[in-house]
């Protein structure tokens with residue numbers, strides 16, 4: 001199976017280093033989320049992998065080969081970089097047929113990917129009449145056309161309706177389960193958390209993290225337990241007796257840092273504290289991501305003056 005291999009990759013535009021000595025691998029069989037603040041270098045990296053730009057130094061390879069030397073590129077890698085890549089005057093179907101013909105892909109794939117992306121009813125309409133979400137689906141259809149072993153999608157959820165977001169989640173999962181290498185950039189943390197197995201995070205062109213998603217969160221966000229009770233004094237006293245410093249929130253609930261649900265549940269039961277809610281507060285990808293990238297965000301908004 002084919003992976004994406006980025007080695008010591010650097011790209012400079014004039015004096016600006018868009019990608020700075022980047023090394024990572026996107027292996028088959030999992031969805032890798034590609035994260036980073038605006039301008040971190042995600043799109044530039046994808047363009048370098050696709051041979052749309054030349055690296056200043058280093059390499060980006062697909063199954064060991066640079067894109068330019070792939071015998072049948074669309075059969076190796078399918079990419080969505082820009083939802084507006086299709087000519088507005090063509091129908092969605094014709095756009096895909098031209099692409100199939102120029103890459104020696106059988107015509108039947110056109111109907112298959114139209115079906116897969118839910119575009120069959122709109123296939124004979126001109127692309128200029130498509131909504132953003134439909135153009136996005138057409139871009140995904142084009143990426144799938146060659147039945148490629150590697151998928152690289154830049155913000156695929158952009159413009160999709162809720163049903164489309166659920167669909168893309170399932171699609172990404174299936175593509176990885178079929179053994180393909182899938183790299184997906186996104187700014188939507190909840191979305192990424194719902195489909196990614198692994199994360200590659202950039203900041204100002206440099207690699208900030210390359211880790212399984214759960215490890216990424218657990219290393220940065222302390223686990224806590226969220227509790228609600230009808231007897232705050234009893235809860236606070238019981239927790240304090242067992243060495244826990246709980247934090248009370250104005251909404252009425254408490255959080256117990258560095259604690260496990262089982263322990264707090266047993267403790268409350270033993271001490272006779274009535275509980276209305278007891279849940280694990282595991283930390284979100286958004287919390288972990290903001291913690292990591294805080295220092296690396298070029299365009300951070302200044303806090304508002306009171």
Ligand SMILES: Nc1ncnc2c1ncn2[C@@H]1O[C@H](COP(=O)(O)OP(=O)(O)OP(=O)(O)O)[C@@H](O)[C@H]1O
Pocket residue numbers: 013016017018036037038039040041042043044045
């Ligand atoms: N063709 C170009 N010429 C000059 N500078 C460029 C060019 N393409 C990208 N850059 C610069 O390279 C840096 C990385 O941009 P890139 O688009 O790769 O970031 P990104 O992580 O994809 O950002 P976003 O999340 O906003 O899409 C930015 O500073 C950008 O201005």
